[in-house]
Amino acid sequence: MPFNRKAHKFSASIGTVEIGTGDKAIKLGGENVMPFYTFDGSMGDGPKVGVEITDLGLDAEPQGVKDYYAGCTSFADIAKKAEAMPGGDFVVLRLAGGDPNGANKSTEELVAIAKEVSDAISCPLVVEGSKNVEKDAELLPKVAQALEGKNVLLMSAKEENYKAIGAAAALAYNQKVGAESAVDINLAKQLNVVMTQLGVSAQSIVMNTGSAAAGYGFDYTISTFDRVRAAALGQDDKMLQMPIITPVASETWSVKESTAEESDAPEFWGPVEERGIAMEVETAVACLVSASDAVILKHPKSVATISEFIKSLM
Amino acid sequence: MALSGIQIFKLTPKKNCKECGCPTCMAFSMKVAQGAKQLSDCPYMSEDALAQLAEATAPPMKTIKVGAGDSEHSLGGETVLYRHEKTFVNKTLYATNLCSCMDDAEIDARLERLPQVDYERIGERMYTEFLNVNYKEGTDAAKYVEIAKKAAAVRPVILSVKDEAVAKAALDAVKDTKPVLNGADASNYEAFCKLAADAGVVLGVSGKDLDELYDTTAALEKLGNKNLILDVTMDTAKATFEAAVQVRRAALKDGDRTFGYPSIVNVNRLTDDKTMQEALVATFTMKYGSIVIVDEMDYAMALPLYGLRQNLFTDPQKPMKVAPGIYPMNGADENSVCLTTVDFALTYFLVSGELERSGVPCNLVISDAGGLSVLTAWAAGKLSATSVATFFQENVESKIKNRTLIIPGKVAVLKGDIEAKLPGWKVIVAPLEAVQLVKFLKDLKANGEI
Numbered sequence: 001m002p003f004n005r006k007a008h009k010f011s012a013s014i015g016t017v018e019i020g021t022g023d024k025a026i027k028l029g030g031e032n033v034m035p036f037y038t039f040d041g042s043m044g045d046g047p048k049v050g051v052e053i054t055d056l057g058l059d060a061e062p063q064g065v066k067d068y069y070a071g072c073t074s075f076a077d078i079a080k081k082a083e084a085m086p087g088g089d090f091v092v093l094r095l096a097g098g099d100p101n102g103a104n105k106s107t108e109e110l111v112a113i114a115k116e117v118s119d120a121i122s123c124p125l126v127v128e129g130s131k132n133v134e135k136d137a138e139l140l141p142k143v144a145q146a147l148e149g150k151n152v153l154l155m156s157a158k159e160e161n162y163k164a165i166g167a168a169a170a171l172a173y174n175q176k177v178g179a180e181s182a183v184d185i186n187l188a189k190q191l192n193v194v195m196t197q198l199g200v201s202a203q204s205i206v207m208n209t210g211s212a213a214a215g216y217g218f219d220y221t222i223s224t225f226d227r228v229r230a231a232a233l234g235q236d237d238k239m240l241q242m243p244i245i246t247p248v249a250s251e252t253w254s255v256k257e258s259t260a261e262e263s264d265a266p267e268f269w270g271p272v273e274e275r276g277i278a279m280e281v282e283t284a285v286a287c288l289v290s291a292s293d294a295v296i297l298k299h300p301k302s303v304a305t306i307s308e309f310i311k312s313l314m
Numbered sequence: 315m316a317l318s319g320i321q322i323f324k325l326t327p328k329k330n331c332k333e334c335g336c337p338t339c340m341a342f343s344m345k346v347a348q349g350a351k352q353l354s355d356c357p358y359m360s361e362d363a364l365a366q367l368a369e370a371t372a373p374p375m376k377t378i379k380v381g382a383g384d385s386e387h388s389l390g391g392e393t394v395l396y397r398h399e400k401t402f403v404n405k406t407l408y409a410t411n412l413c414s415c416m417d418d419a420e421i422d423a424r425l426e427r428l429p430q431v432d433y434e435r436i437g438e439r440m441y442t443e444f445l446n447v448n449y450k451e452g453t454d455a456a457k458y459v460e461i462a463k464k465a466a467a468v469r470p471v472i473l474s475v476k477d478e479a480v481a482k483a484a485l486d487a488v489k490d491t492k493p494v495l496n497g498a499d500a501s502n503y504e505a506f507c508k509l510a511a512d513a514g515v516v517l518g519v520s521g522k523d524l525d526e527l528y529d530t531t532a533a534l535e536k537l538g539n540k541n542l543i544l545d546v547t548m549d550t551a552k553a554t555f556e557a558a559v560q561v562r563r564a565a566l567k568d569g570d571r572t573f574g575y576p577s578i579v580n581v582n583r584l585t586d587d588k589t590m591q592e593a594l595v596a597t598f599t600m601k602y603g604s605i606v607i608v609d610e611m612d613y614a615m616a617l618p619l620y621g622l623r624q625n626l627f628t629d630p631q632k633p634m635k636v637a638p639g640i641y642p643m644n645g646a647d648e649n650s651v652c653l654t655t656v657d658f659a660l661t662y663f664l665v666s667g668e669l670e671r672s673g674v675p676c677n678l679v680i681s682d683a684g685g686l687s688v689l690t691a692w693a694a695g696k697l698s699a700t701s702v703a704t705f706f707q708e709n710v711e712s713k714i715k716n717r718t719l720i721i722p723g724k725v726a727v728l729k730g731d732i733e734a735k736l737p738g739w740k741v742i743v744a745p746l747e748a749v750q751l752v753k754f755l756k757d758l759k760a761n762g763e764i
């Protein structure tokens with residue numbers, strides 16, 4: 001007697017959000033199954049991989065990242081190289097230097113960098129802000145304006161600044177907007193509700209429901225993913241059916257497993273770069289098999305591996 | 315699956331003799347269904363009825379034990395597919411690989427490296443729990459037995475072997491260590507069933523696809539063997555992923571007992587690339603591997619993996635806590651400054667990570683705050699001037715000479731109160747976020763304040 005396969009079909013599906021323009025535009029979301037459950041139904045176009053670069057240049061990057069971008073002398077060079085990274089589907093520019101508690105670069109300077117990067121590439125672009133809610137409320141609308149017509153994804157609108165960012169990005173300049181909430185299904189839903197009330201269409205919203213490095217409170221990340229997908233697919237909750245994008249690199253490359261030089265680390269820890277790659281890869285995988293429709297990475301080895309991993313499960 | 319009172323009633327002798335303490339068999343059956351009475355309270359249940367009831371009330375996924383003595387591990391026994399539904403029961407365990415195709419030097423080198431990854435993380439020992447001993451067709455059987463013996467001396471082993479004679483020789487040598495005999499398939503299951511039963515060990519079953527795996531498992535159950543593990547490794551990562559999910563889901567959601575066993579995933583058979591193995595071992599930790607076999611485990615693979623596993627298998631109702639105490643950072647001693655925060659594991663990790671990055675020698679003092687974050691603990695009264703002062707007087711003042719204490723920025727309001735309750739201490743308020751600690755500490759150091 002053969003195994004009686006019971007397909008677990010959902011009548012609902014995750015929405016599709018397109019970013020970028022022309023041949024290289026990509027669709028995030030579209031699946032009607034739990035991640036990689038291709039035996040139940042469709043995974044849409046499958047999860048995508050973003051390649052992160054920042055306005056801070058390469059000085060603080062791990063050696064393998066520096067090596068990959070060797071010879072680049074401008075943001076345009078770096079952006080082109082990021083676009084060419086094997087396995088990458090889109091480029092992510094993180095404007096970390098905008099943080100008033102950090103480099104505190106001016107909005108004009110950062111918008112100019114965003115423009116330079118956008119002009120240099122033809123693949124889709126995601127622009128992440130500084131994580132400072134006031135700065136991003138000023139910065140991201142200006143980026144949206146400067147990149148009008150490029151169909152970029154701006155991250156992130158949060159509870160504190162969604163009006164400014166949502167209105168500018170999606171309503172005024174027709175871009176896509178990332179909705180970021182603390183790791184909690186109700187907060188994620190609430191933000192989507194108020195964004196849509198503002199007039200932003202559900203097809204313009206991508207969620208970031210929270211991210212962490214594996215081992216660092218990742219239990220909350222997993223359970224939020226699981227619950228969001230159970231509500232979106234199982235209960236047809238329209239306000240949780242947006243695709244999910246998860247920044248991974250910015251979380252995983254700052255924990256001690258990825259930063260402690262071999263000489264300072266406990267015995268047998270081995271080369272720091274290998275630890276950093278493993279932290280990035282294993283965290284990305286855990287996100288992808290839970291819910292993420294896109295992950296943001298930065299090391300070439302991680303990007304290649306995760307891209308291959310996605311293909312092997314599709 | 316729980317039975318109703320009516321279903322149970324059908325199996326009682328219907329004597330209404332009241333010996334069970336209930337007025338009628340029907341009343342007794344209702345109580346059993348509610349869990350208020352045990353079947354054994356009725357002395358007249360037939361063997362047959364008991365067997366039927368045991369089968370019907372058995373958990374959807376069996377708990378299987380592997381290894382002997384202190385090295386015994388429980389696998390399976392899960393009741394849910396997602397951690398927020400109810401806590402997962404038995405965490406994923408890992409095995410690294412030895413093979414009869416490796417030369418002695420390679421085997422010895424691997425056994426020597428094995429104990430290197432062995433550390434503690436929030437009260438949990440992190441190490442590779444098993445060794446997989448793989449027999450490559452056509453290699454020397456005696457050598458395989460030797461490797462199995464060496465391996466079984468240090469870890470419980472999985473004997474991955476499909477040749478009956480070789481399997482028997484290896485079992486004769488190591489069966490007392492309660493290995494898994496991972497070798498039954500459609501072609502040999504009768505012989506392997508006997509081998510495993512005679513040796514009293516768990517039998518691993520595999521199949522070329524889910525149907526064959528299902529049929530062979532059903533056939534083994536028919537032979538009376540229910541001490542099984544399902545090796546769900548297929549030809550590709552995709553097919554293996556489907557098998558791991560389908561097996562678990564059939565057992566827990568669709569009530570299909572034939573697949574109600576723990577699983578083995580041999581990632582080492584899916585890829586040689588180390589980074590891809592890292593990806594796949596994380597995948598099958600998340601998605602339903604009971605034992606995952608990799609080529610070798612080094613710290614790069616282990617650090618994120620064990621952190622992930624700890625997060626995944628922690629009880630969602632209970633916050634993870636670190637033990638209260640003094641944690642010296644960056645070579646701190648009794649003359650180094652103290653910082654204090656709560657025992658919530660996530661807070662501890664974020665703070666200690668930043669402190670390490672600062673390079674400034676300091677003592678991180680963790681007091682019991684019920685495993686809550688700083689603000690929650692403060693609101694719940696578990697982090698107060700009194701709790702901090704008491705902890706320092708009882709546990710810190712006798713060990714640390716330095717009298718400067720840095721408190722979390724989120725409870726800046728406690729500063730005056732702590733100073734009043736802890737005479738002789740100077741209290742400094744830290745920034746609001748952990749990430750700001752590096753600069754903060756470096757500045758304090760540069761200004762000579764600490």
Ligand code: SF4
Pocket residue numbers: 326327328329330331332333334335336337338339342355356357358359
């Ligand atoms: S002891 Fe058994 S037979 Fe007697 S009343 Fe109770 S259930 Fe019925």
